[in-house]
Each structure stands twice: as C-alpha cells, then as structure tokens.
Amino acid sequence: MATLLFVSSVIVACSDDEPNNQDGDTDIEEAVPGTNHKILIAYFSEPLPDGVDAVTSASRVIVDGDLYGSVQYVATVIGEVTGGDIVRIQTAQPYPGNFDDLADQANNERQNDIHPAIATEIDNFDNYDVVFVGYPIWWYQMPMAMYSFFDKFDCNEKTLIPFSTHGGSGWSGTLEDIKGLVPNATMVNGYSISRNNTATSRNGILNWLQEIGMTE
Ligand SMILES: Cc1cc2nc3c(=O)[nH]c(=O)nc-3n(C[C@H](O)[C@H](O)[C@H](O)COP(=O)(O)O)c2cc1C
Known part of the structure; x- marks a missing residue:
C-alpha cells in the first residue's frame, strides 16, 4: 500500500516495508566471499532536534537510554557484530539544525549537483x-555528502555493503546510483529500514549480517 505525504516540502512515499527489503539488482552478490576481512563502517546521519518536524524528521532513536540518529544506530550494531572500525561522514560546514533549512539546503545541493566538502579523514583507507x-x-536519493564520500575515497575494487534508513521511500534507486559511482566495487545485499522500525531492528540487522556472512 503506497500513499504520499506532503510534509514540510518533502514528499515522502510511504509503504509497508520489511527490515531487509533488498531492491532487486541482479549484479548484487548474495554473500561476502572469504573471511578475515578488514572492515570499515562509514555512515552519514543527521538526527534533528526533537519537535522540529515530528512527522518528517523524527529519526532519533533511543535504545537503552542512548540517543542515536537512525543510520547511526544501524552503524553501531554493525560495528558491534563485525568488529569493524566506525567512521562518521561529516561535512566541513555543518548542516542547519532545523528541518526546513536543512531540507532547502539538501534540495539545493541535489538540484545543482553540489558535492559538499567533507571533513572526514580515514586512516589507511x-x-x-x-x-x-x-x-x-x-x-529520494543519497545525501550529496555521500557523493563527496565516493569522490574522496575510492571504493572501486572493494566489497561495498550499503545500509540505509528512510521515511517510506525504501532504497529509492540509491543502489543503482552507488553502482554507477563505483562500477568496480562488488556490491553485497544491503539493509534498508524505515526510521519507524529502527529502534527495534537489532535482530533484523543480526539476521542480515548472518545471511551475508558477516558475523564473526
Ligand atoms: C532533508 C531530508 C529529506 C528527506 N527526504 C526523504 C525522502 O525523500 N524519502 C524518505 O523516505 N525519507 C526522507 N527523509 C527522512 C529520512 O530518510 C529519515 O528520517 C532517516 O531515518 C534519517 O536518518 P538519520 O537520522 O540517521 O539522518 C528525509 C529527511 C531529511 C532530513
């Protein structure tokens, strides 16, 4: 069932979703070959203050008293399970802290193909x-900071495992976008979940990591 919500200038396509809804792409591998990997978890997350726009931006997750952005929470669980190094992708200029300004800036970046400078450094990438x-x-796409990430850090020849949170749009074509940006990476089945379900997603994340062979 799909409906459209018009909220604070963002149209969010809402549908019932599954914790592990993999958009079909035949090029995507089922599992990570081999063991003994050197694992990086790089994530972008912009949790907004409470009460700014309760419908569209309520992406903060509280688990066991700790506060996370929804992508940040998924990254944290992946880090715990895989033992990988976690790095947060941050722009050199912080984004506005209120939803309307953030939405306008993000939309402007998207429409003008602006790749904002990122401050993040990664040792021994x-x-x-x-x-x-x-x-x-x-x-309906990746934040433009992710394009900056792929500009700065060459992920070709690496195994790439995407994960994402959303307000109803699912992957929204982003797997194909990543494939286009990094054609020589090996893409593994990713994990996409609605922000509404993220706080209770731990078991779903564990199952997915097991399916793709990434549990220790
Ligand atoms: C500027 C902006 C645009 C958004 N656009 C969409 C969208 O097109 N489709 C969607 O499903 N969710 C959209 N969302 C909702 C976010 O994807 C969702 O809240 C996500 O869980 C945020 O994760 P974070 O808190 O880790 O940053 C948007 C949120 C923001 C702030």
Missing part, C-alpha cells in the same frame, strides 16, 4: 577490503 556505507534517504 586502502587497507580496508569491506566497506559498509550507511546513509538516510534525502529527497
């Missing part, structure tokens, strides 16, 4: 062979 990449859906 070349040494990682498996890279989890996490992002929210913004305006």
